[in-house]
Amino acid sequence: MAIPARRRVADVAAFAFATTATVFGLVWLAWILWTTLRQGAAALTPSLFSQMTPPPGATGGLINAFYGSAVMILLGLVIGTPIGVAAGTYLAEHGRYTRLAAIVSFVNDILLSAPSIVVGLFVYELVVRTAGHFSGYAGALSLAMILLPIVVRTTEESLRLIPDQMREAGFALGLPRWRVTRQILYKAALSAILTGILLGVARIAGETAPLLFTALNNQFWSSSLNGPLANVPVVIFQYAMSPYDEWHTLAWAGAFVLTAFVLILNILVRLLARKGNQP
Amino acid sequence: MNATAADPAELASSPRKSGAGADRAFQLITAGAAWLVLLLLGGVAVSMAWGGRLAFKTFGWHFVTGKDWDVVGGKFGAFVPIYGTLVTSAIALMIAVPVSIGIALFLTDIAPRWTRGPIAIAIELLAAIPSIIYGMWGLFVFAPFMAAHVEPWLSGHFGNKPLIGPLFSGPPIGIGMLTAGIVLGIMVIPFISSVAREVFSAVPAPLKESAVALGSTRWEILSRVTLPYTRSAVIGAIFLGLGRALGETMAVTFVLGNAHDLSASLLMPSNSIAAAIANEFTEADTDLYRSSLIALGFLLFVVTFVVLTIAKLMLLRLNRQLGRTH
Amino acid sequence: MTRMIIALPLAALLAACNNQGGNQASTSSVTQVTGAGSTFVYPVLSAWAADYKSRGGADINYQSIGSGGGISQVKAGTVDFGATDQPLASDELAKSNLAQFPIVIGGIVAVVNIPGLEAGKLRLTGPVLADIYAGKIKTWNDPVIAKLNPGASLPGADIAVVHRSDGSGTTFNFTHYLSQVSPTWKGGPGEGKTVNWPTGVGGKGNEGVAGYVKQIPNSIGYVEYAYVIQNKMTYAQLQNSAGAFVSPSADSFSAAAESADWKNAKDFNLVMTDAPGQSAYPITATTFVLMPKQPKDKAKSDAALAFFRNALEKGQDQAKKLDYVPLPAPLVQQIEAYIAANVK
Numbered sequence: 001m002a003i004p005a006r007r008r009v010a011d012v013a014a015f016a017f018a019t020t021a022t023v024f025g026l027v028w029l030a031w032i033l034w035t036t037l038r039q040g041a042a043a044l045t046p047s048l049f050s051q052m053t054p055p056p057g058a059t060g061g062l063i064n065a066f067y068g069s070a071v072m073i074l075l076g077l078v079i080g081t082p083i084g085v086a087a088g089t090y091l092a093e094h095g096r097y098t099r100l101a102a103i104v105s106f107v108n109d110i111l112l113s114a115p116s117i118v119v120g121l122f123v124y125e126l127v128v129r130t131a132g133h134f135s136g137y138a139g140a141l142s143l144a145m146i147l148l149p150i151v152v153r154t155t156e157e158s159l160r161l162i163p164d165q166m167r168e169a170g171f172a173l174g175l176p177r178w179r180v181t182r183q184i185l186y187k188a189a190l191s192a193i194l195t196g197i198l199l200g201v202a203r204i205a206g207e208t209a210p211l212l213f214t215a216l217n218n219q220f221w222s223s224s225l226n227g228p229l230a231n232v233p234v235v236i237f238q239y240a241m242s243p244y245d246e247w248h249t250l251a252w253a254g255a256f257v258l259t260a261f262v263l264i265l266n267i268l269v270r271l272l273a274r275k276g277n278q279p
Numbered sequence: 280m281n282a283t284a285a286d287p288a289e290l291a292s293s294p295r296k297s298g299a300g301a302d303r304a305f306q307l308i309t310a311g312a313a314w315l316v317l318l319l320l321g322g323v324a325v326s327m328a329w330g331g332r333l334a335f336k337t338f339g340w341h342f343v344t345g346k347d348w349d350v351v352g353g354k355f356g357a358f359v360p361i362y363g364t365l366v367t368s369a370i371a372l373m374i375a376v377p378v379s380i381g382i383a384l385f386l387t388d389i390a391p392r393w394t395r396g397p398i399a400i401a402i403e404l405l406a407a408i409p410s411i412i413y414g415m416w417g418l419f420v421f422a423p424f425m426a427a428h429v430e431p432w433l434s435g436h437f438g439n440k441p442l443i444g445p446l447f448s449g450p451p452i453g454i455g456m457l458t459a460g461i462v463l464g465i466m467v468i469p470f471i472s473s474v475a476r477e478v479f480s481a482v483p484a485p486l487k488e489s490a491v492a493l494g495s496t497r498w499e500i501l502s503r504v505t506l507p508y509t510r511s512a513v514i515g516a517i518f519l520g521l522g523r524a525l526g527e528t529m530a531v532t533f534v535l536g537n538a539h540d541l542s543a544s545l546l547m548p549s550n551s552i553a554a555a556i557a558n559e560f561t562e563a564d565t566d567l568y569r570s571s572l573i574a575l576g577f578l579l580f581v582v583t584f585v586v587l588t589i590a591k592l593m594l595l596r597l598n599r600q601l602g603r604t605h
Numbered sequence: 606m607t608r609m610i611i612a613l614p615l616a617a618l619l620a621a622c623n624n625q626g627g628n629q630a631s632t633s634s635v636t637q638v639t640g641a642g643s644t645f646v647y648p649v650l651s652a653w654a655a656d657y658k659s660r661g662g663a664d665i666n667y668q669s670i671g672s673g674g675g676i677s678q679v680k681a682g683t684v685d686f687g688a689t690d691q692p693l694a695s696d697e698l699a700k701s702n703l704a705q706f707p708i709v710i711g712g713i714v715a716v717v718n719i720p721g722l723e724a725g726k727l728r729l730t731g732p733v734l735a736d737i738y739a740g741k742i743k744t745w746n747d748p749v750i751a752k753l754n755p756g757a758s759l760p761g762a763d764i765a766v767v768h769r770s771d772g773s774g775t776t777f778n779f780t781h782y783l784s785q786v787s788p789t790w791k792g793g794p795g796e797g798k799t800v801n802w803p804t805g806v807g808g809k810g811n812e813g814v815a816g817y818v819k820q821i822p823n824s825i826g827y828v829e830y831a832y833v834i835q836n837k838m839t840y841a842q843l844q845n846s847a848g849a850f851v852s853p854s855a856d857s858f859s860a861a862a863e864s865a866d867w868k869n870a871k872d873f874n875l876v877m878t879d880a881p882g883q884s885a886y887p888i889t890a891t892t893f894v895l896m897p898k899q900p901k902d903k904a905k906s907d908a909a910l911a912f913f914r915n916a917l918e919k920g921q922d923q924a925k926k927l928d929y930v931p932l933p934a935p936l937v938q939q940i941e942a943y944i945a946a947n948v949k
Contacts, residue, residue, distance in 0.1 A: 007496050014498035018389055021381025025402050025472070028465045032408060032416045039419075055651040056835065086312035094306050095313065104313045110587055111320045113519070115526030117553050118576045121560065122323045125330065132682050132901070133639070145319060152316060178305035206409025209528040209557055219651060220637070220664040227637055228666060233411050237529070238669075240415045242812035244835055255412045266407045270400060350772070350799035423820060450763035452821045454806060537770035537807035548806040558809055561641075562673025562772030562798065 036259055040252030048253055052221055053235060056244045062254050064221045068229040069205070072136055072215065075225070076143030076204055081197055084148045088155025093181060105156065112149035119145050120210030128214060136222075136229035139215030146207060147200040154196025158189040195269045202265045206258060208233035232258055324580060331574030333567060342574060348539040348550075355571035357578060359539050363456065363549035364579070367531065368524040370460025370545070375467040376517055382468070383475035384501055399476065406469035414533030417462045418454070422534055425461075426453030430546050433457075445543040452536075457545040459535040463527060467520040474516035478509040478597075511597035518590030522583050528553035552579040636663040636908045642675020642688035644810040645775045645829045646892040649709055649927045650688065653916045656923060662915070663908040669810055673772025673798045679703065679895045685905045687895040690774020691798055692874045702898045704947040705872050706940045708913065710862050710930040712830040713779055713888040714853045715841040718818050719745060719760065727841040728753045728850050731786030731879070731887060734843070737764055737825060738783065739790060740804035745823060760823060767817045767826035770807025772798040778890040779827045782878040786887075827888075830858070834928045845887045846879050857886035858930040867936050873943075889930075898947055910944060917941070 003011075047061045054060030087104070095101035120142050127138040162185055170180035186193070211217075216228040217235060232254050239251035334342055334355060345356020382402060386395050430451035437447040449455075482505050490500045506513070536548020537558055552575045563569040640650075647669035654665040670678070672689040679687030680701045688708070698705055715734060717727055729737075733749055736742045742749060745759040769776045777798045784791035794800040806821075808814035811828045815836060818826040825841075830853050833840050842850040851857045861880035867873065877889045894913060900906035916924075917940060921931030932940070 003494070003496060007499065011496035011498045014384070014501065015389060017377075018381040018385040021378040022385040022390075022398065022402075024378055025382055025405065025465075025468055026398070029401060029405050029408075031420075032412065035416050035420050036412060055655045056648045058655070083312045083315060086309045087316045090306075090309035090313040094309055100310075100313065104317050106591060107317055107320045109591065110584055111316070111323070113522040113526065113583055113587055114320075114323065115528065115553050115576075115579055115583065117526075117528045117556050118323060118327065118580055121330075121556070121573065121576055122326050125326055126322075128683060129681065134683060148316065148319070176299075177302045181305070202407055206411060208409075208411045209553070212557065213560065216639075216641075217668055218637075218666050219654065219668075220658065220666055222637060222664075222666075224637070228639055228668070233409065233529075236411055236415070238812070240411075240418070240533075241809055241816055251415065255409075255415060258409055259407075259412055262407045262409060263404060266404065267400070347801065349801040351795050351797040351801065418816075418820070426821065450765055450823070452765045452806065452824070454817075454821070532809070537809070538802070538805060539807075540802075540804065558770045558807070559772065559799075562671045562677065564673050564677045564772065564798075 033259070036252060036256045040249060040254070040256040043249040043253035044256065048250075048257070053219055053230060053250075054246070055219070056242070056247065059246050060250070062232065062235065062250060062257075064218065064230040065232045065235040065254065066257075068136065068215070068218065068222070069231040069233070071225065072140045072143055072211075072229065072231060073201060073205055075137075075140035076147055077197070077201060079140065080144035080147035080200070081151055084151025085155050085193065087148075088152045089159060089181060091152070091156040092159035093177075093185075108149045108152050111145075112153060115209075116142075116146055116207050117209040120213040123210065124213040133226075134214065134216040134228045136215050136225035136227070139211050139229060139231065140225070142210035142214050143204040143207065146210065147204050150200035150203060151193075151196055154199070155189070155193050158192030158196070159185055161192070162188050191272050195272055198265050198269045198272070202262045202269075205262055205265075206233060208237055212237075324577075327573055327577035327580055331570055331577045333570035334574035337567060337570075342571070343578070346541055350568060353565070353567055355567070357552075357571075357575055359541050360550045360552045360555045360575055361578065362541060363535060364525055364551040364553070364582075366456050366545070366549070367460045367463055367535065367551060368521060370457065371463035371467050371524045372517065372521060374461060374464030375471055375520055378464075379468050379471035379475055379516075379520075380506075380513070382472040383479050386472075386476050387479040388497060388501075399473075402472055403469050405465065406473075410466065410527060411529045413462055413466055413530040417458065417530060417534040421462065422453035422458050424453075425458050426451045430457075434546060446545050449542070449544040449546040451546065452548070454534050454536045455544075455546050455548045456535065459531050459549075459551075460545070462530050462534055463524045466527065466530060467524050470520040470523055471513075471516045474519070475509070475513055478512040479505055482508050509597070511593045511600065515590045515594035515597065518586050518593065522586050522590070525583055525586065526553060526579065528557050532557050552576070636905055638663055638665050638686070638905050638909045638912070639684045640665065640667045640675075640686040640688060640909070641670050641678050641684045642667075642895075643672045643690050643774050643892050644669040644812060645672075645690050645711060645713075645773075645890065646688050646709055647811070648829075648831045648835065649920075649924050649929050652923055652927060653912070653920050656920075657912055657915060662912060665909070665912050669812075671769075671771040671798075671810060672774030672777070676895065679897070682897070682901065685896070685900070685902065686909050688892055689895060690890050690892050691777035692872070692876065692891070692893050693895070694874055695872045698872055698895075703895050704898050704944070705874070705893050705895050706913075706943055707873050707891045707932060707936065708894050708916065709924055710858060710877075710889065710891050710932060711928075712853045712858045712861075712886050712930075713775055713782075713827055713890055714830050714833050715843065716815070716818050716826050716828055716833055716838045717841055718822055718824045718839065720822060721758065722839060724837075724839045725842060725852050726754075726757060727839075728844070729841045730844040731782065735783040735787035735790040738766055738768070738803070738805070739793060740766070762823040765821045765824035766802075766805030767814050767821070767824050768802050768805050768807055769799070769814060770809050773810075774798060774892070775811060775827065775829060775890070776800065778876065778878055778888060781876055782888045785879045831928050843887050845883075845885050846881055847883045847885070849883055851884060851886050853886050855925060855928060855930055857884055858889045861885035861887075861889035862930055862933065867939060873940075896948055900948070906948065910948060914941070914944075 051061030052064045091101045123138050123142040170184050211231050211234050218228045218230040236251045236254045239247040346358045347354045347356050433447045490504045531551045532554040538548040539550050556572050560572050650667045675687035675689050678684045746761045780796040780800050784796045808817040811832050814826040815828045815832045818824045842852050844850050860882050864880045864882050865877045879887050917937050924931050
């Protein structure tokens with residue numbers, strides 16, 4: 001029994017559209033990645049990792065930016081992760097059916113999608129103005145505030161996925177609540193929680209806007225967090241908008257390293273997730 | 280390393296050691312963390328509102344409707360940044376929604392099974408690319424492409440048509456609302472498509488199978504079974520994507536043109552709230568100027584809040600439909 | 606295993622945080638001075654800073670966030686010095702207890718991106734420039750422009766105007782000049798670090814404007830001369846108040862600077878645009894440094910002053926190499942006396 005032509009045409013059209021849409025998405029990905037690689041290739045040399053940001057017209061590297069970014073991301077992680085995991089635990093465990101948890105969960109999602117520039121402004125007013133100077137601490141704090149809701153969300157969701165039988169088994173053995181959470185639940189949800197943390201790191205590694213107002217940037221090497229600190233996104237921003245060709249190449253090279261870092265993290269996340277799902 | 284392993288016998292024999300005290304402490308810590316999250320968001324919202332109060336007091340409602348952004352004369356109106364934000368986000372959605380649903384259909388129905396994983400990862404990598412790289416690529420590669428090939432064609436073919444003519448007129452400078460909208464659309468695709476893909480594959484097989492048994496084509500299954508069933512989740516995902524597009528700063532700053540001009544043409548530059556703040560905040564030297572920029576941030580915050588509330592409500596309805604109690 | 610993954614980065618982080626304490630104790634001679642402001646002066650300030658550091662001086666970290674940003678950050682005390690192309694009036698300086706002195710002179714150049722047109726081949730006058738930026742002259746082959754450029758083949762394309770999106774002393778000098786030569790501009794957008802631009806797109810910093818002009822065909826923008834030379838951009842000749850068409854160059858900037866009356870400018874509050882003189886370039890500008898008179902960190906303030914003194918006395922060759930105009934010797938002496946009297 002043949003399907004009428006009209007319906008068949010609609011089906012073929014849908015098939016064609018879906019395939020085109022996928023190709024469309026993949027084309028952009030390839031174009032962007034290819035551009036980043038090609039433009040930055042000239043600067044992808046070892047000196048990228050050994051020399052500092054140069055003044056206009058000279059060549060150099062990005063090592064002070066890599067260092068500053070690494071330190072601020074780590075510090076943001078150290079600040080944001082414990083708070084995030086603790087809050088997520090509350091939402092999934094102790095506060096599971098309370099009104100507070102519902103409100104916090106909702107509010108957390110707002111914070112999750114808050115424009116990062118608003119977070120930067122908040123930290124500027126709170127920390128930079130009060131301290132009287134830009135600092136890596138302020139930068140790390142704004143990154144922590146962007147990381148926090150991601151960690152809360154994934155912790156809450158991964159803890160909820162654990163069947164209640166596991167909790168009941170722990171109680172049946174006489175374990176107090178905190179031990180059940182720490183020794184049973186966290187262990188079971190570990191890979192999922194790590195996934196969330198890694199996704200958060202991938203997100204904050206590329207954030208520029210909040211750092212503009214908090215850590216500013218630094219032409220020189222600085223190992224002090226208490227002053228302006230060079231970082232990759234702001235350096236890319238400054239160099240990309242400049243008219244100097246050497247700076248452009250450096251900006252693309254920095255962009256390539258940043259993208260590669262984030263992509264590798266994402267792939268790691270996927271591998272971890274798959275491992276975690278295997279019993 | 281193995282000291283923390285749950286050894287039932289050992290743990291059961293020491294219930295007094297870890298008693299109600301530690302439990303209480305743990306509960307306080309976690310509850311405290313939850314309150315901290317609440318406080319932080321409240322703090323951000325309040326500080327935005329507080330910082331913007333001078334602007335709201337000076338201009339009242341005209342702040343939202345005013346078209347002037349005159350720093351010299353001290354007159355600020357948010358209309359142009361709001362307009363630019365909304366238009367670029369609308370263009371982004373117009374591109375991202377059909378494409379994402381198409382990708383979701385492809386990945387759940389059409390693609391050979393062994394390709395589904397890699398292609399899904401590839402699409403989600405679009406979300407992993409830092410937004411500043413979208414901006415750089417947009418400014419140095421995509422905008423010249425638009426200026427050389429696409430925009431002259433658009434203004435040539437549509438520039439003098441009756442209704443839509445004004446939308447496509449103007450010099451082909453490459454940067455502008457259309458280019459920014461397209462870049463934003465690409466950024467938003469992975470957000471919508473990943474949720475769509477998940478919920479499409481969560482549609483109960485019996486539903487789809489009965490449709491097949493009745494002789495439906497693939498398209499009919501999508502439009503008459505899958506989409507209606509997952510409607511709430513998909514709309515929720517669309518709103519999440521919208522939230523992302525509204526708040527995007529760096530990509531837009533590079534390709535929107537930072538012009539406080541109201542223009543009907545999509546080929547012309549404009550301004551967005553986030554780009555205006557990023558560009559002008561460090562140099563705002565009067566209290567009113569700074570307050571106006573913070574007020575802009577507050578408005579963006581409010582818009583994001585509203586959009587997300589709608590998204591949440593949609594998702595809540597879907598969860599109820601699927602029988603989840605929370 | 607998990608513990609090791611967590612412990613290693615934490616240990617590295619602790620080392621990084623502690624390093625700052627150690628750094629300040631052992632290498633106390635390497636002070637970090639932070640400055641912010643004008644993008645106009647950025648190329649030469651960062652070259653001076655790199656040179657100063659290589660000769661054992663302090664780290665002078667200068668970030669170009671725009672003149673407006675420099676002024677507000679130094680007023681807020683978040684940076685040790687600010688740099689601005691728009692001088693502050695004495696009462697504003699007194700209110701924030703700031704000292705102000707010039708550091709370098711340069712020119713603001715109209716740059717264009719007209720396919721086929723070479724540098725220095727386009728002639729414009731002040732009023733025509735004002736009308737282009739006002740949106741009154743819309744295409745390159747407009748009769749007014751054509752009359753100034755007989756023999757040049759100007760396209761019929763729309764002029765894409767590029768201005769600054771951020772607060773800028775460069776904009777201030779540019780619009781101050783436009784207000785001087787065009788009454789309609791003066792009554793319209795007027796002058797300021799940001800104005801209500803009638804048309805065009807905004808680029809961030811001198812860098813952003815240069816970048817846009819290079820990208821967008823048939824565009825016009827205004828940037829500092831160093832950006833023009835570094836990037837081999839196509840500049841236009843401008844007609845000065847004596848009626849001659851002048852190309853931007855160190856000589857034409859010097860000619861303008863020579864006619865400036867520094868002796869009578871309190872706190873050096875002087876804008877040099879539309880200077881008299883046959884070979885003077887009409888949009889010549891000065892960059893000023895702002896520093897607190899009673900700094901909260903004396904060590905950093907002294908380090909910054911040492912850097913500036915060095916730049917004023919020994920850095921002028923480097924400035925010339927980057928196509929800025931060194932300050933005339935009597936002005937340098939005037940500045941040194943001012944600093945000694947004002948910054949404690």
